[in-house]
Amino acid sequence: MTKPYIPLPAGVMRPLAHADLPRPDALAKLAGNPGYLTDRIMPGQLRGAILGSPHPHARILSMDTAAARALPGVHAVVTHADIPGQADYGLRRVDRPALCRDRVRYVGDAVAAVAADTLEIANAALDLIVVTYEVLPAVICAEAALRPEATAVHAGGNLLHQHHHRLGDDGAADAVTVHRISATYETPRQMHAFLETEGGVAEPDGQGGLCLYFANHNPERERQVVAALLKLPPQRVHSVGSPVGGSYGGKDELTVQPIAALLAWKSGRSVRLHLGRAQSTDFGVKRHPMRIQMESGCDARGQLTYHRVQILADTGAYATHGPEVLDAALEHAPGPYAWQSIDIAGRLAYTNNGVAGAFRGFGAVQVQFALEQQIDRLARAAGLDAADFRAQNLKPATAPGPLGQIVVPFDGPQRALAALVQHPLWTSHSERHWVDGPGGRYRHGMGLALVHRSDGFGKGFPFGCRMELALAEDGAIELRSGFTELGQNLLSAVRNCCVHFLRCDPDEVRPVLGDTRCTPDSGPVAASRATTLVWHALQRAAPQWRLQLCAAAALAFDRPLESLGLGAGGIHGPEGLVASYVQLAGKLGAQRPVITIDQPPDVTPSDAPDTHYVFGACAAAAHAVVDSWTGSIRITEMALVGAVGPVVSPMGYLGQLEGGALMGQALCTQESLDCIDGHYQQRNLDSYLIPTLADAPAMDVWAIEGLPEGDTTGPRGTGEISVNIATPACANAIACALQAPIDCLPVRPATVFRLLEGVFA
Amino acid sequence: MNACIPVPRAESADAALPSCSFTLNGQAVAVQCAPDQRLLTLLREHFMLVGAKPGCEVGRCGACMVWLDGQPANSCLLMAWQLEGRQVTTIEGLARTAHSAPVVDALAQCGGVQCGYCSAGMVMGLTYLHQQPGMDVPTASALMCGHLCRCTGYGGIQRAIDALFSAPQGIQL
Numbered sequence: 001m002t003k004p005y006i007p008l009p010a011g012v013m014r015p016l017a018h019a020d021l022p023r024p025d026a027l028a029k030l031a032g033n034p035g036y037l038t039d040r041i042m043p044g045q046l047r048g049a050i051l052g053s054p055h056p057h058a059r060i061l062s063m064d065t066a067a068a069r070a071l072p073g074v075h076a077v078v079t080h081a082d083i084p085g086q087a088d089y090g091l092r093r094v095d096r097p098a099l100c101r102d103r104v105r106y107v108g109d110a111v112a113a114v115a116a117d118t119l120e121i122a123n124a125a126l127d128l129i130v131v132t133y134e135v136l137p138a139v140i141c142a143e144a145a146l147r148p149e150a151t152a153v154h155a156g157g158n159l160l161h162q163h164h165h166r167l168g169d170d171g172a173a174d175a176v177t178v179h180r181i182s183a184t185y186e187t188p189r190q191m192h193a194f195l196e197t198e199g200g201v202a203e204p205d206g207q208g209g210l211c212l213y214f215a216n217h218n219p220e221r222e223r224q225v226v227a228a229l230l231k232l233p234p235q236r237v238h239s240v241g242s243p244v245g246g247s248y249g250g251k252d253e254l255t256v257q258p259i260a261a262l263l264a265w266k267s268g269r270s271v272r273l274h275l276g277r278a279q280s281t282d283f284g285v286k287r288h289p290m291r292i293q294m295e296s297g298c299d300a301r302g303q304l305t306y307h308r309v310q311i312l313a314d315t316g317a318y319a320t321h322g323p324e325v326l327d328a329a330l331e332h333a334p335g336p337y338a339w340q341s342i343d344i345a346g347r348l349a350y351t352n353n354g355v356a357g358a359f360r361g362f363g364a365v366q367v368q369f370a371l372e373q374q375i376d377r378l379a380r381a382a383g384l385d386a387a388d389f390r391a392q393n394l395k396p397a398t399a400p401g402p403l404g405q406i407v408v409p410f411d412g413p414q415r416a417l418a419a420l421v422q423h424p425l426w427t428s429h430s431e432r433h434w435v436d437g438p439g440g441r442y443r444h445g446m447g448l449a450l451v452h453r454s455d456g457f458g459k460g461f462p463f464g465c466r467m468e469l470a471l472a473e474d475g476a477i478e479l480r481s482g483f484t485e486l487g488q489n490l491l492s493a494v495r496n497c498c499v500h501f502l503r504c505d506p507d508e509v510r511p512v513l514g515d516t517r518c519t520p521d522s523g524p525v526a527a528s529r530a531t532t533l534v535w536h537a538l539q540r541a542a543p544q545w546r547l548q549l550c551a552a553a554a555l556a557f558d559r560p561l562e563s564l565g566l567g568a569g570g571i572h573g574p575e576g577l578v579a580s581y582v583q584l585a586g587k588l589g590a591q592r593p594v595i596t597i598d599q600p601p602d603v604t605p606s607d608a609p610d611t612h613y614v615f616g617a618c619a620a621a622a623h624a625v626v627d628s629w630t631g632s633i634r635i636t637e638m639a640l641v642g643a644v645g646p647v648v649s650p651m652g653y654l655g656q657l658e659g660g661a662l663m664g665q666a667l668c669t670q671e672s673l674d675c676i677d678g679h680y681q682q683r684n685l686d687s688y689l690i691p692t693l694a695d696a697p698a699m700d701v702w703a704i705e706g707l708p709e710g711d712t713t714g715p716r717g718t719g720e721i722s723v724n725i726a727t728p729a730c731a732n733a734i735a736c737a738l739q740a741p742i743d744c745l746p747v748r749p750a751t752v753f754r755l756l757e758g759v760f761a
Numbered sequence: 762m763n764a765c766i767p768v769p770r771a772e773s774a775d776a777a778l779p780s781c782s783f784t785l786n787g788q789a790v791a792v793q794c795a796p797d798q799r800l801l802t803l804l805r806e807h808f809m810l811v812g813a814k815p816g817c818e819v820g821r822c823g824a825c826m827v828w829l830d831g832q833p834a835n836s837c838l839l840m841a842w843q844l845e846g847r848q849v850t851t852i853e854g855l856a857r858t859a860h861s862a863p864v865v866d867a868l869a870q871c872g873g874v875q876c877g878y879c880s881a882g883m884v885m886g887l888t889y890l891h892q893q894p895g896m897d898v899p900t901a902s903a904l905m906c907g908h909l910c911r912c913t914g915y916g917g918i919q920r921a922i923d924a925l926f927s928a929p930q931g932i933q934l
Contacts, residue, residue, distance in 0.1 A: 026869040029877025030861075030884050032812025032852035039811035193911050195816040195824055195878040245814070245878035246911050277817050487876025487912045651872045655913055659875060662914035685817040685909060692906040696915040 009422045011415065012641070012702045015650035021506055023651065024491045025243065036245050037200040037213040038274045045201065046075055046115040048263045048273030049122035050256070051129055052282055053104035053111055056140070056352035056678025057153070058133035060102050060111070067128035068114060073121040076267035077129070079112045083262065085231030089254065093319035095154060098229055098258035104133070105153055105317035106354050107678050108282025115263040115271045138678045142291070142314040142349040153317060153350040160315055161323040161348040163330055163610075167404050168341030173306035176340075177297035179381035185294065185370035186744045188672035189314075190287035191682075192359060193690045196245025198255045198284060199274030202264035209236035210261060216241035217252040218524040219516045220482050225254055226261045237261075242484035242514035248663070249358035250284050251486075252526055253320045278683040285357030286673060288313045288325050288348075290366040294333075296374045302382035304340065304393045309333045311346035311367065313356075320357035322348050327458055327610040328363030332724075334402040335371050336413040336452040336617065338395045344403075353675045358526065360660060361723035364453050365667065372449045372728035373741055386432075386448045386732070387421045397708050401615070405459075405608035408713050410452075412617030412643030415704045417450050420619035425639040425700065429623070433736050443626040447733025450619045451724045454612030455716050456529040459603040461610075463523030467537045469545055470594040475582030476510040477502060479538070482522035483530045484514035488719050489652035493531045496649050501538040502545060505568040508581055520596070528616070528717020531648055535714050537597040548593040553579050556587040602713075616644040616716030618725040620661070622697070624733035628756055631749025633669050633737075635697045635730050643704040644716035656718040657701045664726025666691045668734070670746050783844040785810075786854025796842040801825045804836060804851060812852035812881045816909070823908035826882040827851050833889045835907075852881040861888040867924045872917030879910045883918065891925055898926045 008014055028034035065077045080087060080099045088097050100111050112129050116122035137151045144150055145158040152158060200214030209232065216222050219239035227234040244251060260273040275283060295308040311329050315322035326348040333344045379389035394413050401407035420426060425446075432446040457463055468480040479494050494511035498504055512519055522533070550564040553571040556579070563573050570580035585592055604613040623637045640657050647653045673688060674681040682688035707713070727745070735742045740755040782791040785808065792807060801818070804810045804827070813836050816824035820838040827836045828850040829843075836851075855861050864887045867873070874880050886908055890901045901922050910918060 022869040023874060025877065026874045027865065029874050029880045030865045030868055031856040032814075032881030032884075034877055036811075036814075036878070039805075041805055041809060041811060195814065195822060195876070195909065195911055197815070244876060246876040248911070274815070276815075277819075489875065655872050655875055655917060658914035658916035659912045660914070663911070684819050685821045686819050690909060690911060691915075692909065693902055693915045693918065694906050696919065699914065699916055 008702070009419050011704055011706050012419050013647065013705060014702055015647060015654040016701070018650040020492070020649055020651040023489050024495060025485065034243055036196060036243060037215055037240065038196055038245070040201045040213050041272065042270065044270065046117065046267060046269045046271045047119040047122050048113060048115050048260050048271045049119065049126055050110050050259055050279065051112040051126045052108035052279065053100065054107065055104060055133055055135050056107050056138040057136040057151070058104050059136060060100060060104065061132040061134055063112065064130040065112060068125040071121065071125045071128060073117040074114060074125045075269060076115040076263050077112065077125065078262045078266055082266055083229060086228040089225045089258065090319055091253070091321060092323045093160065096318040098262065106352055107680070108279065109317065110259055113259045113263055115267045115269065138352040140351060140353055140678055142312050142351055145349040145351050146347060153352060158350040159347060160319055160350050161326050162346060163327065164345040165330060165403050166343050168339065170306050170341040170343055173340035174297070176299045177305040178300045179378055180295065180297045181374050181377045181381065182295040183374070183741065183743055185292045185373065187290045187366040187369060188667070188745055189289045189356065189675060190359065190667050190671050191281065191673045191688055192248045192250030192284065193685065193688065194246030194248060194250055197275045197277055197280035198251065200260065201270060201272045202260040203270035204264060204268055205238065209238065210264060212237065212239045212257060212261060214241065214257045215244035215247065215251050215484070216254070217247065217484060217526050218482065219514050220521040221524065222254055222257055223516050226258060229258050230261060230265050238516050240515045244484050244486040247486045248360040249362065252358040252524060253285065255283060277685065281680055281683040282354065285320055285355045287359040288315060288322070288356040288363065288366070290329065292367055292370040294370050294374050296378060298378045298382055302379065302384045302389055302392060304337055306341045307334060307339045309344040313346065313348045314351050314353055315348050316351055316353050316355040318355050320355060322356060324458065325358070325363035328454065329367045331402050331611055332364035332453065333367045333371060335368065336395055336450065337393045338399065352678045354680060360663065360720045362720060365664065365724045365727050368451050368724050369728045369731050369745060372732055373735065376732050376735065377741055387417060390450050391417055401604070401611060403608060403611050405604045405606040405611040407604060408614050408711070409708045410615050411708055412615070412704070413450055413452055415706060416617045416619035416641045416643040419702060419704055420448070420621060420639065420641045423621060423639040423641070423700070425623065425637055426621045433739060441627060441629050443628055443737045445624045445733045445735065445737025447622045447624065447729050447731065447736055449725055449728035449732055451721070451728065452615045452617040453721050453724050455532060455614040455616055456527050456602055456612065458610035458612055459608060461601065464601055465522045465533050465599045466520040467522055467597045468520055468594055469538070469541045469597060471549070471581065471585050471592040472510065473585060475580065475585040477504055477508050477581065478510050478512050479534065480512040480519045481534070482514055482519045483525035486525065489649060489655060490525070490530055492649040492652050494534055497534050497538045501542040503566045503568070528719040528721070531717055532713070532715055533599060535648060536599060541595045541597050544595055545593070548595070549584065552588055552591070552593070553584055556584070614713050614716060616642070616721055618642045618721045620725045620729035622729040622733040624730065624737045626734065626737045626752055631752035633734060633747060633752065635665050635669065635733065638697045638699045638726065638729065640699060640722060640725065641702045641704060642718060642721060644718050644721065645707050645713065646705050646715045647703050648715050653703060653718050654701050657722045658699050660720060660722030661699060661726040662691050662696055664723040665697070665730045668727045668730040668745055668747060670748070672746050781841045781844055783846060784848045786851060792841070794841050796840065798841040800827065800836040800839040800841070800844060800849065803841065810851050810853050814878055814881065816878065821909065822879070823886060824879050824882040826885040828885060828889065833886050852885060855885065855888060860892065863925060864888045864891055867921035868917070871920035871924060873913060873921045874917070875912030879908060883908050887925065896926055898923055901926045
């Protein structure tokens, strides 16, 4: 599938050629039981079920649960009235009721829930709950939602968030502009389609508290939301959030947890709640559909001039991460390019179309698709090669960030682009567009794209990060963090960073993740930040760790401190191993070292709320083949060059690049969750089609580890950037194959035929 | 008949429910349940074998794959009445044997596992294919399209297939 391209350009590493141990959880996962929280099936558990709204928008006039409560085998029926504490939760905007109070705002909005002896009884009880609704006009269009006469989804109106950024002199930029491209782009609602649907177990701990076992990104936040809901002190609630059977952002914000917690609290029993796929589709967040208007220009030499952007995004019924998603879209709209002026505005509308929230690629991928189409079109207008045009318009490494904020100096876009144009996939097709097959059936196109993307949270997001490095009782080296294993291979990142900084053997490391009973508050595992934070934590703690362990060994084994050092197996002296970690742990007993590592948010010193400080970069080339007879599209090959600093785990890096790239490709070529009058049209994987093995292109993945001199940030995240790059790279390849711009995703056969008619007209 | 196999909790109260006898991972078992009770539910809820996962429950994703009389089958599409007298092998049973070892090694070494929710089903499907004489890379790749993976982009899975079904030079990283 992948061809060994040798020799590699200078500064490029190919992760596939680098040895890495299998991920620590591989064997347990391949045997089917690594301990997924939805697999905590125990005798005596009650089963939970949720009653969702059948209407996209309605007032609740009355609710009668008497018959459901009377059904034998039912142990609890809960509605809004059963919430003892804080009924609503949210992030920047606290607007989401755990159970609807007097209004439902999307199809599936939770109205009531039941805990019963069996799922059959629970579902039968749901059927007995009588809710009378007064149906309200459904707001199903973001544009219409923002008109003055629109029905308000929330009391404060439908404009959830907006921002406007202007830099430079638009008039002066306009005056020197020769080539202008103006277009409106539309991107679809994408479903995360994690294979493990939302679910888990809530159970009383027998000591007046509650234990929660649900896949999530931040156990500490889950505990706080549920504690507030139940009016309990947070320390009475415990949350275990790992491992996660896929998330991609879809399990970042709480979903079923408050409802399950309420059922367990009311029934006093352990309650297991695991959504079926259809209800998961209704209930879970999606990628924000966006409409992006872009007007961009360049001068006669092909230097970019003005860039005017207007974004309208549909956030659905509740805010969740919507405001941050829009901020990310705005911040990534200029890309890594040097514009003379930018004028970028965005609006985020509440509607009754489900809920949109966090999704890998996070707000940026939508605008990157649009921007990279604009860049290709401007290059063509200026008569320049796509790569040359980009290269001559890149910001220098020390320039301010996309919205003018101070950022960490970074030349990743330059490095990634310079390497990509040496990739055989790009160099072997000097004609970017060609036609072959009978009657010119197959239309080929080569696409190139370049993106940068932010790492970590924007300024003002209130999350620092605490971890603990400890020698466990059995001699294992534990890095304890509240992060969870989503599949992203955080386990290998922890293992490899420990080996690198602490000089131990891989099997001496035990990552401890995502459990409020034994891990500190690390903030969310999100925004491509965990690997970077683990790297920094261990880098910072290593000297203290070495000193504490060696001092303890010096005392315990009567050696001069200066003769001791850390190594594989334990503490080494001049003659070799002095004490194993196991021996040292036994000797120290309760005095075993625990180092607490606190890391403040890494933010720009600029007074620029919601903007980012650290960026990574990625360039890609894609080969698209369009079948002009069937309208089908195949992406046959993709080359990806990430510039994200040192690669902590070659296997992890490769997996993140390949996996995200296919997700990004699918956003471009196949996935769209249609919502008609507020109802999702594809509620399972037999109608919402995600890629299969047959859809996957051959991918070759490179990494550039070099960073500007003096860089102290180290590795950037790789969790999302492959989504960000693949969508525009595929769109550019398809545009090249069809010799027509792409303005609407996904590009399905109907679009292909529309565009082909234009070509042949 | 194995005495320690649990009987379904709710259904056991209903004497009218028929009994269904089959062989599960080499052991004779019997359950009383509705004839249309799905095997996936029986495995997870009554036999506490959670290796088969409910990904879609419509036979599309392959995460719940088992073997029925040695042939791959999605357990969400099998009902109790279809199991009478048949042999069911789950990932728990397969993992106890050496048959899946080359497949497990290949997936682990090649980066074919991320979140892992599809992995047990993949092992069931790939091990079956690995036991078929004359199986080649294109055929195996096409047949594995019944297994959805949302994490890997199939890179690691394709590398595992290449390693398992191409010339005997072993895994090439």
